[in-house]
Amino acid sequence: MIVLSRAEWRERELAHEARADALTAAHRERARRGEKHPVWDFLFTYYGYKPAVLRRWHPGAGVVLEDAAAEPRAAWRWYRASDAPGSLEVDAAAFEAEKAPLARLIEIMLRRVADRPGGFDCFGLHEWAMVYRQGEHRHPQPLRLGQAGTDAVVDAHDLRCTHIDAYRFFTDEAMPLNRLAPTRETQPDLDQPGCLHAGMDVYKWAIKLGPLVPGELLLDAFELARDIRLLDMEAAPYDLSAYGVSPVAIETAEGKAEYVRRQRAFAKRGNALRRALLDAWKQPVAA
Numbered sequence: 001m002i003v004l005s006r007a008e009w010r011e012r013e014l015a016h017e018a019r020a021d022a023l024t025a026a027h028r029e030r031a032r033r034g035e036k037h038p039v040w041d042f043l044f045t046y047y048g049y050k051p052a053v054l055r056r057w058h059p060g061a062g063v064v065l066e067d068a069a070a071e072p073r074a075a076w077r078w079y080r081a082s083d084a085p086g087s088l089e090v091d092a093a094a095f096e097a098e099k100a101p102l103a104r105l106i107e108i109m110l111r112r113v114a115d116r117p118g119g120f121d122c123f124g125l126h127e128w129a130m131v132y133r134q135g136e137h138r139h140p141q142p143l144r145l146g147q148a149g150t151d152a153v154v155d156a157h158d159l160r161c162t163h164i165d166a167y168r169f170f171t172d173e174a175m176p177l178n179r180l181a182p183t184r185e186t187q188p189d190l191d192q193p194g195c196l197h198a199g200m201d202v203y204k205w206a207i208k209l210g211p212l213v214p215g216e217l218l219l220d221a222f223e224l225a226r227d228i229r230l231l232d233m234e235a236a237p238y239d240l241s242a243y244g245v246s247p248v249a250i251e252t253a254e255g256k257a258e259y260v261r262r263q264r265a266f267a268k269r270g271n272a273l274r275r276a277l278l279d280a281w282k283q284p285v286a287a
Contacts, residue, residue: 001062001063001064001089002059002062002063002064003063003064003066003084003087004059004063004064004065004066005066005067006065006066006067006068009059009065009066009068012057012059012215012216013057013215016055016057016215016216016219017055017057019219020051020054020055020215020219021055023054023219023222023223023226024051024054024055026040027040027041027043027044027051028051037243038139038141038233038238038240038243039229039230039233039240039243039245040226040229042229043203043222043225043226043229047203047204047207047225049207053207054207054218054219054222056215057215058090058210058211058212058213058214058215058218059089059090059211059214059215060090060211060212060213060214060215060217060280060281061090061092061211061212061280061281062089062090062092063089063090063214064082064084064087064088064089065082065087065088065089066084066086066087067086067087068086068087068088069081069086069087069088070086071088073088074088076211077210077211078090078091078092078094078095078210078211078212079091079211080094090211090212092212092281095209095210095211095212102208103209105188106205106208106209107278107281108188109187109188109191109201109205110202110205110274110275110277110278111274111278112188112189112191113191113192113193113198113270113271113274114193114271114274114275114278116191116192116193117192117193118192118193118194118195118263118264118267119160119162119192119194119195120194120260120263120264120267121160121260122159122160122161122162122194122195123157123235123250123256123259123260124196124231124232124235124236124248124250124259125153125154125157125159125160125161125250126159126161126163126166126167126169126170126197127232127233127235127236127237127238128150128153128154128236128237129154129159129161129170129171129174129175129177129178130166130169130170130171130174131143131147131150131171131237132150132151132154132170132171132173132174132177133147133151133171133173133174134147134171134173135147138169139238141238141239141240142238142239143237143238143239144237144238144239144247145237145251150237153237153250153251154174154177156251158177158179159174159177159178159179160178160179160180161178161180161182161195162180162182162190162191162192162195162198163182163187163190163191163195163197163198164182164183164184164186164187164190165197165201166195166197167180167181167182168182193267193270193271194263194264194267196228196231196232196263196266197232198270199224199225199228199266199267199269199270200224200225200228200229200232202221202224202225202270202273202274202277203218203221203222203224203225205221205277206218206221206273206277207221209277209281212280212281213277213280213281214280217273217276217277217280220273220276221273221277224266224269224270224273227266228266230245231248231259231262231263231266233245234246234247234248235247235248235250235255235259
């Protein structure tokens with residue numbers, strides 16, 4: 001067990017809150033004005049967690065907070081009094097007992113993806129497959145190459161998407177073109193570190209573990225998801241120039257090279273975070 005004095009954990013808590021506020025400031029301001037953003041809203045609407053959830057700092061499993069029993073967090077779910085008088089700790093055992101299937105799934109996903117070779121030949125075509133041969137699209141932004149040009153790019157490439165939460169949005173015409181047919185059941189066997197969506201999902205797994213994850217790691221995972229989201233949209237078929245987004249033209253050799261270079265860097269960051277989450281969680285279970 002790690003024991004943090006009140007001064008130590010309050011310093012970390014305040015630093016976390018300031019960092020979270022900075023990360024969500026633009027989104028909160030847009031929300032106040034009722035404005036939508038085709039790139040950044042995804043981080044809050046798709047994953048469904050509001051800025052207030054990011055702002056709440058937790059020490060993680062195996063950490064005792066001295067002189068914390070009189071604080072509001074004493075009433076938070078998954079906290080309990082520790083052996084030291086006036087101290088609190090996260091009740092990891094209770095969390096895992098109540099959420100055993102979820103905890104098991106998250107551990108499997110973190111371990112297996114971190115140990116699996118990455119695939120770096122998809123070139124972000126999942127976003128193109130979502131609008132393939134479809135006159136009406138999920139997003140209002142225009143297609144950079146038009147419908148015919150977008151379809152031609154898909155027709156000229158192999159679709160190699162491994163992630164169910166990208167594949168399930170493919171158009172009916174695009175689904176048979178994919179080498180795989182991912183399902184929720186096969187996700188633990190197919191997700192791999194080169195996948196941008198699997199990288200963004202590190203944030204999902206971190207936040208679902210709630211107080212078992214140190215707040216600093218949660219924000220690291222959010223920052224990874226934010227950075228990946230930008231590439232995901234830069235490589236998408238949409239014209240997002242009105243939002244200051246320059247395209248990564250994956251239909252060209254130069255665009256492919258840039259995509260893969262950044263994709264590899266994200267895979268490295270994602271795996272480092274997967275292992276850090278497992279280390280902080282301290283629950284070694286064979287996958």
